Amino acid sequence: MAHETPRHWDRNMRERLRRGEAAALAELYDRFASLAYGIAQRVLDDEAATGAVTREVFGAIWESPERFDPRQGTMRAWIAGQAHQLAVARLRERAAGPAVREQVAAAATAARADYIVTAMPAPLREALELTRFQRQDYRQMAERLGINEDEARRRLRLGLQLLSSAAQYGAESADPTGGRPAPPRELGSR
CATH class of the missing domain: 1.10.10 (Arc Repressor Mutant, subunit A)
Known part of the structure; x- marks a missing residue:
């Protein structure tokens, strides 16, 4: 059996996921879960949040495998990017805290009031x-x-x-x- 290139493996994996092969998800998880977990852990430094991010990454690719485009890069790079984006989003949510959420709510209320008066x-x-x-x-x-x-x-x-x-x-x-x-x-x- 000839050695499979990463691009070919990526395209094949995406097609298997599109067909709903649970074995493909398991293989993908075995291969890249530690990568996603490691990236999320470096950003969040919180095991529970890191585990949630890792699950989200693989849940997203299971639900929408077409989001990964092999022409844009490798599956490994895509998973790493997704893990980083989700981890940063969680970090921002955590940093925002109640005070920022209250400011956002107040600004939304003021903007809506201005719109209502104008309209x-x-x-x-x-x-x-x-x-x-x-x-x-x-x-x-x-x-x-x-x-x-x-x-x-x-x-x-x-x-x-x-x-x-x-x-x-x-x-x-x-x-x-x-x-x-x-x-x-x-x-x-x-």
Whole structure:
């Protein structure tokens, strides 16, 4: 039997994984698990996290073997790169801590509030601007806008309801589980 080149072995391995051969995954794991583990361990210096990264690398290639492209490099280099990327991502998550996550949530909330104010109908935006920036109550706002007090309260209430959704959106968008926030309600609707 002729000696198989690394590129040929890589292409063959990818095809076996595409066919769902569990033996191919076992062979790949036997051959490269220590490489992935060693790289992750150097970055993380945490056995539990290192083991999780190693499992993620091999889980990802089992689920999506087409992500590896033999024309771009060897399987060994790809696995090493994946282990390094995942380990660095975990290290960043760990370093971020609660304070950074709170800052991200606050920034998301502020950005969403700005968007909501910009996108809301002009009558609601005017009501908020008069009460917030010009410190007018709903009676003064009604007089200034030439509307009755009930309409002034309604506009202010709707504007505040829209703005309150920004806080909920900020909390959901900072969700570490990756949950997607619900789309915003139709602006101007009750």
